[in-house]
Amino acid sequence: MNNAEMNNDALKKAFRKRMLDIRDSISKDTIISESSSLTQMVLSLDEYKRAGRILTYMSFGSEIKTSGIIVDALKNSKKVAIPRVISKGVMRFYYLSEAFKSELLTEMEKKKAEAGIIEISSNEGIMCSDEILSKISSKYLEKSRYGIYEPYESDELFFSEGELKEGEEGDFKGEIEEKRSGNFDTELLMVLPGVAFDYKGFRLGYGGGFYDRFVNDNRDRITTTVAPVLRECLVDEVPSEEHDIAADILLVADF
DSSP states (O other): OOHHHHHHHHHHHHHHHHHHHHHHTSOHHHHHHHHHHHHHHHHHOHHHHHEEEEEOOOOOTTSOOOHHHHHHHHHTTOEEEEEEEEETTEEEEEEOOHHHHHHHHHHHHHHHHHHTOOOTTSHHHHHHHHHHHHHHHHHHSEEOTTSOEEOOTTSOEEOOGGGOOTTOGGGGHHHHHHHHHTOOSSEEEEEOOOSEEETTOBEEOOSSOHHHHHHHHTTTTOOEEEEEEOGGGEESOOOOOTTOOBOSEEEEOOO
């Protein structure tokens, strides 16, 4: 690593800490309100409506709540996959199971009937979906060492050709042929997490390089990347490098 790379890494580390401190200081009510607005914005996108597959993440701590997106996608028969960390810099996405989907939607309908909640993207809808998602996740998923719900490796895998080693193609022959031919059954939308984003869509992640690597390896399969951003986490410019990715669509809570 040369001096320029070391300086950029130090800059990113300091900037990341500052932005995490800012984000962690945001009140829970504000995060719920902004998550409500951002959820509605995502659900209104034509790219979301067309997508049959959604890659997203299980929100944690002061991140925006992704529960409304997950519930709506499953309700509308979209396949939803979430990440699992495999090793340093490597993650895989696995689809939420039919059993997970069935129990989640059943619990949501019960809660909506009891509380009279109509819109999943309302503040009440976000809080309700977040509570129920956590309950169902505790049954079907496992917590990482950081306390984030992850799928099991036995769950249905979203294929990433960039991970394959020589001699492993046999296990994924159908997926590889599908990818090379371009015959995907539906469009795919990926929701990006981040500590901060700038106006060009560049993101500052958590420092592991997971998303940059995954998106770069699967760019021809991912139709659209979208970044829903808390207003407090939108900055003029984030420190970036050549391999860093910019979101195709940047969404900021509108009040």
